[in-house]
Amino acid sequence: xxxxxxxxxxxxxxSEARPASLELFGAGRPLADRLGGELVGLVIGxxxxxxxxxxxxxxxxxxxxxxxxxxxxxxAARAARAVEAAIAASDPALILLPATTxxxxxxxxxxxxxxxxxLVNCLRIEVDDETVRVTRPVYQDKLLTTVRAPRSxxxxxxxxxxxxxxxxxxxxxxxxxxxxxxxxxxxxxxVVVTQLVEKPRGMTNLxxxxxxxxxxxxxxxxxxxxxxxxxxxALDGAVGCTRAVSDLGWRPHYEQIGQTGKNVRPKLYLxxxxxGAVQHTVGMRGSDTIVVINRDPNAxxxxxxxxxxxxxxxxxxxxxxxxxxxxxxxx
Amino acid sequence: xxxAVLVKQVPDPNAIRFDPRLGDLVPGTPQATNEYDLxxxxxxxxxxxxxxxxxxxxxxxxxxxxxxxxxxxxxADRAVAIEGPGLxxxxxxxxxVLAAWLQREAPDLIWAGQETSDAGTGNxxxxxxxxxxxxxxxxxxxxxxxxxxxxxxxxxxxxHQFQQVQPPALLCALSALDEPRLPTxxxxxxxxxxPSERLSPxxxxxxxxxxxxxxxxxxxxxxxxxxAGIVLRDVDPDQAVEQLVAFLQxxxxx
Numbered sequence: 001x002x003x004x005x006x007x008x009x010x011x012x013x014x015s016e017a018r019p020a021s022l023e024l025f026g027a028g029r030p031l032a033d034r035l036g037g038e039l040v041g042l043v044i045g046x047x048x049x050x051x052x053x054x055x056x057x058x059x060x061x062x063x064x065x066x067x068x069x070x071x072x073x074x075x076a077a078r079a080a081r082a083v084e085a086a087i088a089a090s091d092p093a094l095i096l097l098p099a100t101t102x103x104x105x106x107x108x109x110x111x112x113x114x115x116x117x118x119l120v121n122c123l124r125i126e127v128d129d130e131t132v133r134v135t136r137p138v139y140q141d142k143l144l145t146t147v148r149a150p151r152s153x154x155x156x157x158x159x160x161x162x163x164x165x166x167x168x169x170x171x172x173x174x175x176x177x178x179x180x181x182x183x184x185x186x187x188x189x190x191v192v193v194t195q196l197v198e199k200p201r202g203m204t205n206l207x208x209x210x211x212x213x214x215x216x217x218x219x220x221x222x223x224x225x226x227x228x229x230x231x232x233x234a235l236d237g238a239v240g241c242t243r244a245v246s247d248l249g250w251r252p253h254y255e256q257i258g259q260t261g262k263n264v265r266p267k268l269y270l271x272x273x274x275x276g277a278v279q280h281t282v283g284m285r286g287s288d289t290i291v292v293i294n295r296d297p298n299a300x301x302x303x304x305x306x307x308x309x310x311x312x313x314x315x316x317x318x319x320x321x322x323x324x325x326x327x328x329x330x331x
Numbered sequence: 332x333x334x335a336v337l338v339k340q341v342p343d344p345n346a347i348r349f350d351p352r353l354g355d356l357v358p359g360t361p362q363a364t365n366e367y368d369l370x371x372x373x374x375x376x377x378x379x380x381x382x383x384x385x386x387x388x389x390x391x392x393x394x395x396x397x398x399x400x401x402x403x404x405x406x407a408d409r410a411v412a413i414e415g416p417g418l419x420x421x422x423x424x425x426x427x428v429l430a431a432w433l434q435r436e437a438p439d440l441i442w443a444g445q446e447t448s449d450a451g452t453g454n455x456x457x458x459x460x461x462x463x464x465x466x467x468x469x470x471x472x473x474x475x476x477x478x479x480x481x482x483x484x485x486x487x488x489x490x491h492q493f494q495q496v497q498p499p500a501l502l503c504a505l506s507a508l509d510e511p512r513l514p515t516x517x518x519x520x521x522x523x524x525x526p527s528e529r530l531s532p533x534x535x536x537x538x539x540x541x542x543x544x545x546x547x548x549x550x551x552x553x554x555x556x557x558x559a560g561i562v563l564r565d566v567d568p569d570q571a572v573e574q575l576v577a578f579l580q581x582x583x584x585x
Binding site for chain 1: 568582584
């Protein structure tokens with residue numbers, strides 16, 4: 001095999017790496033070792049020299065840096081051009097991208113241009129001399145399957161957030177950083193970003209929060225969500241909601257977890273008045289520990305839970321919040 | 332204006348059951364229209380109502396008679412079914428088929444669902460955009476069309492991003508768009524008289540080589556189930572809370 005390198009695409013937000021893209025170094029290192037080639041990092045953004053250095057500490061053998069104001073906002077056509085330039089510069093056999101909204105635009109755009117395979121949202125990745133084989137969720141996360149692509153041409157892989165751990169940084173590790181010129185065509189500039197309405201502060205890290213407290217329709221009203229907020233505060237967790245709740249306008253859509261919202265994999269998921277419709281559970285199935293407080297013993301989420309209290313949330317949640325505050329000495 | 336909408340018929344996500352011996356869904360699983368695609372159709376119909384003088388054409392690769400009929404019944408003007416051996420193939424083959432058809436139709440705008448509920452690759456929309464060389468705007472949750480410019484509200488990790496683009500473009504719909512309308516009896520009757528076309532890949536000038544798959548799929552399987560957890564029923568609330576706190580402490584979660 002002539003092409004043995006693995007290219008890892010690091011997406012940035014402001015001057016920081018998007019956390020999901022750092023997990024790619026965990027996914028990419030064993031693959032590069034198996035192929036006997038380099039692990040090449042590509043950092044895309046504006047003012048992101050620091051991220052390029054971080055990529056070296058996380059195990060990249062060398063880093064390509066596409067640093068340009070036009071690459072500072074996530075637009076698929078522009079990021080795709082940067083990845084194309086990195087492919088030309090490093091001739092990789094395998095290109096790993098995070099399965100973010102941007103990654104899942106860029107990978108298929110390029111796969112179509114190259115007539116190549118894009119293996120989507122992968123949980124496990126294996127390579128041998130002939131094939132790349134991945135495990136990925138299908139049917140809205142209800143089932144898994146394996147997909148193979150021959151190594152006779154480049155293969156694009158998007159990696160599911162949380163499937164691989166970020167490797168431990170090696171302090172002082174320095175690798176060559178080469179700046180990469182990206183020339184955008186007029187067509188690449190056809191889409192213009194006019195505005196970004198950011199999520200309010202404190203809400204941005206729902207997807208990375210180790211503890212998530214989720215309220216469902218069982219709360220009965222927008223006002224009663226105060227119980228969820230207080231419980232989340234006592235646990236130092238983030239607040240999430242179900243689709244029913246955001247559809248009713250009780251909570252903003254950016255708090256929604258599930259098929260049409262966010263995916264979370266916290267250490268602790270605590271559902272309050274959440275029955276656990278599939279549309280919701282696809283977004284939280286990966287949680288380490290699931291705790292549920294619900295009136296209905298037959299609710300699907302009660303069956304998924306590691307710990308469930310079947311009962312009246314209005315009796316239980318205030319007591320739980322009070323007890324947690326006492327334990328933290330903030331009563 | 333001409334708007335094309337790409338739709339797919341999928342196993343009904345609320346009815347799927349897994350057969351571990353087959354490593355596949357239980358045969359005869361009821362079919363449904365992919366949910367995001369209905370939102371895409373709805374957006375196209377609303378654009379038509381706003382602009383007037385607009386044709387909405389729906390197309391599907393693979394068997395999709397019920398889905399196409401439903402789209403006609405809720406207001407699409409014309410339906411195209413592209414069928415042939417091995418279709419729908421992998422996402423790139425499907426995208427090539429659609430791109431060949433779209434090149435003939437030359438619509439001003441293409442709507443697709445963000446992804447399907449079956450394989451859920453989300454590949455086809457972006458791949459069609461790439462093959463046609465037109466801009467892609469994904470994860471669309473809102474739109475406005477004024478003076479020839481589309482403003483699209485997208486939901487991304489950081490919040491809501493607004494993008495502007497001039498047609499032609501390909502837009503991928505999420506379900507935060509307007510709720511899809513339901514077919515009316517009158518709509519169903521009218522749908523029977525609307526034009527409906529059936530094409531093969533050969534009709535579109537595609538060869539077997541164009542449709543050769545780049546990936547191969549294995550069977551389906553289930554993630555190992557977790558052991559059943561603790562369920563407290565008819566327990567006094569104070570006691571239940573104490574037990575939960577002990578559980579959280581034991582698992583070092585607090």
